[in-house]
Amino acid sequence: MELDLVVAWGAAASALGLGLGVEEVLSHGYAALGFSRSSYLVFRDSVLDAVVTGVAAASMAVVVLFVAILVWGRLTAGRDRDGRGLAAWRFAGGVTAGLVVLAILSFVPDALDRRTALAVALATLAVAATLAAPRVHAGSPRLKATLGAVASSALFGLIMILALGLPSRFCFSLGEVVARNTAVGVAVVICFLLTRSAWLRSNDAGSTRLSPALTRTVLGAFIVGLPLGLWVLTPVLARPTLSAANAKNVVLIGIDTLRADRTTLLDPTVEGRSLTPNLRALASRGTVFSSAVSQSSWTLPSFASILTGKYPQQHGAMFLTGTLRESEVTLPEVLREAGYATGAVVSHFYVDERHGFSQGFDRFRTDYDPMVRTLVNSERVTDLGLEFLDRHRDDDFFLFLHYFDPHYEWMNHAGWDFADSYSGWLREDPMDIYNLRAKRHLLETPEVDWLRALYDEEIAYTDAAIGRVLDYLREHRLLDSTAIIVVSDHGEEFLERGWLGHTITLNEEVVSVPLVAVLPGAGGDGTVVESTVETRSLFATVLDYLEIDDAQRPGASLLPLIRGETAPAGSDIAYASVWLPPDRSDVGKNVVMSAVRSGDWKLIVDHLRGRKHLYDLATDPGEAVDLSGERPAKLAELLTLLDDWVATMQEAGVDLPHLEPDDELREKLRSLGYL
Numbered sequence: 001m002e003l004d005l006v007v008a009w010g011a012a013a014s015a016l017g018l019g020l021g022v023e024e025v026l027s028h029g030y031a032a033l034g035f036s037r038s039s040y041l042v043f044r045d046s047v048l049d050a051v052v053t054g055v056a057a058a059s060m061a062v063v064v065l066f067v068a069i070l071v072w073g074r075l076t077a078g079r080d081r082d083g084r085g086l087a088a089w090r091f092a093g094g095v096t097a098g099l100v101v102l103a104i105l106s107f108v109p110d111a112l113d114r115r116t117a118l119a120v121a122l123a124t125l126a127v128a129a130t131l132a133a134p135r136v137h138a139g140s141p142r143l144k145a146t147l148g149a150v151a152s153s154a155l156f157g158l159i160m161i162l163a164l165g166l167p168s169r170f171c172f173s174l175g176e177v178v179a180r181n182t183a184v185g186v187a188v189v190i191c192f193l194l195t196r197s198a199w200l201r202s203n204d205a206g207s208t209r210l211s212p213a214l215t216r217t218v219l220g221a222f223i224v225g226l227p228l229g230l231w232v233l234t235p236v237l238a239r240p241t242l243s244a245a246n247a248k249n250v251v252l253i254g255i256d257t258l259r260a261d262r263t264t265l266l267d268p269t270v271e272g273r274s275l276t277p278n279l280r281a282l283a284s285r286g287t288v289f290s291s292a293v294s295q296s297s298w299t300l301p302s303f304a305s306i307l308t309g310k311y312p313q314q315h316g317a318m319f320l321t322g323t324l325r326e327s328e329v330t331l332p333e334v335l336r337e338a339g340y341a342t343g344a345v346v347s348h349f350y351v352d353e354r355h356g357f358s359q360g361f362d363r364f365r366t367d368y369d370p371m372v373r374t375l376v377n378s379e380r381v382t383d384l385g386l387e388f389l390d391r392h393r394d395d396d397f398f399l400f401l402h403y404f405d406p407h408y409e410w411m412n413h414a415g416w417d418f419a420d421s422y423s424g425w426l427r428e429d430p431m432d433i434y435n436l437r438a439k440r441h442l443l444e445t446p447e448v449d450w451l452r453a454l455y456d457e458e459i460a461y462t463d464a465a466i467g468r469v470l471d472y473l474r475e476h477r478l479l480d481s482t483a484i485i486v487v488s489d490h491g492e493e494f495l496e497r498g499w500l501g502h503t504i505t506l507n508e509e510v511v512s513v514p515l516v517a518v519l520p521g522a523g524g525d526g527t528v529v530e531s532t533v534e535t536r537s538l539f540a541t542v543l544d545y546l547e548i549d550d551a552q553r554p555g556a557s558l559l560p561l562i563r564g565e566t567a568p569a570g571s572d573i574a575y576a577s578v579w580l581p582p583d584r585s586d587v588g589k590n591v592v593m594s595a596v597r598s599g600d601w602k603l604i605v606d607h608l609r610g611r612k613h614l615y616d617l618a619t620d621p622g623e624a625v626d627l628s629g630e631r632p633a634k635l636a637e638l639l640t641l642l643d644d645w646v647a648t649m650q651e652a653g654v655d656l657p658h659l660e661p662d663d664e665l666r667e668k669l670r671s672l673g674y675l
């Protein structure tokens, strides 16, 4: 009777857990996105969540059942007449002790993950049943046998969990998951049946000692079951694991449209303005790359390169109507496969699900309206990011936060006064990029300075919002276990070459971007790496740091540079391009440009117009003096590099996907100044 009750309660609780799991699947909203692979992964994890929830609920049901037995025993059986009452008291006492342990753990930050909870619950059951079983005297052999079996099977499950290291988040293929759970489940059921029958056969119901037959049975179950389980699960145990010395979480902060020279990473102020004090404090714990080159000068190809490790021509998301194809392997996809909870908050349609950027993310939040150019949402991006952290800080997590405010239109922000002093005519004019570009010949120094001051306010405002994320990580003691990377996709032009905005050039103001990497345990406390690096290297760097093997890992890891090793000769080379050829100008531009930076030298080639510009950034960081005529040898050297690179890229660029430009897309592109 008691056993039937346990089974019934357990089944009901498991059903409840499965129901919760279904709700979890629905809450991801992945079905609407049409990414079948992600849907499968989310579903897989959620079902497992549900099973675990069901087991935990079943354990609680058993506790409730025995509390009922306790009351029933006290009321009907008389005081300890057959030992039932005392047995129930002992059981309840053991369970209460376990619950107290759980309650205490729940108040210790980061102490209670799912594995710990399950292990404590099973240990509680084992101890409680062991305490109670010997007190059940003759007349209740079934109860005594059930208690004994609960004790030994719970103990067995506990040992399996501890031996196999059931992770707080499942990260295996479906076959492995089935093998894993089947092994544990079958072992526990066999253990339960064997020990129960052994208890029944042991026939000295009043004894407080295990009979030799029972001892043999339990030992036999352990001796046979454990190696069997380990053997079945060997492939699971061989999965890549993280180095204990390294952090386990990753936060990637992408700040749209942030020039490297409008940050205060290295100096406390620029032109008297403290622009990024929070990022500066962060950088003091890690590495600043002072010569980081973005792989393009606009959003789609740049972020696609950061998340895939590939050049734009290789990942294919390089046209105005382009998308990142699903066959591309993104950083969140790799990390998700390695067991990470992955989340993103983005504020630009070029990095949304329609453009292929939700691949690999469990949770993918967008936060923009159609008129993105006037969007102010850094606070909101942080809020949504903190929601994710609240939910997943006990998991291994990867969080991508995409901030947008520095992008035009440039707006002022309460709390910063960089732009307050200007009172010229532009204050009364529309601030949209078309108007500004149309009147760019009218913009005098005060106007341009004001636009830059507004841009600076947007940057400082964004930095403050990011500061809240860093505060959260500090308050929850996650800084030592979290790699934090800050990068931008491109900069912004303020009439350096007669243009406002970005996308159509490859000069320093648009391709030189901030890059900060804080990788706990990897060294680099406030160091500056001056070697030329590509932002696409972040893909390989993160996998290298987390020691996740990926045979197809493109790009070079920056980890050796962060550790203070010198760069191999010839490795400080970076390429950038804008590839909007006439035959793909279905919407927008007509620009085909590429650039190579090798050390301090940089060559920009305009392929449509046949122009070449060579600059020495060491003496001319503003790229004012073209040295292509004066330094023919250097020109030839860089031209060879670039020609080889372009040839390789043209081999790669086939069958590129794109969206048909409908009215909505055209309107978005127009609102952002791309048309």
Ligand SMILES: [Zn+2]
Pocket: 256, 257, 298, 299, 300, 489, 490
């Ligand atoms: Zn951008």
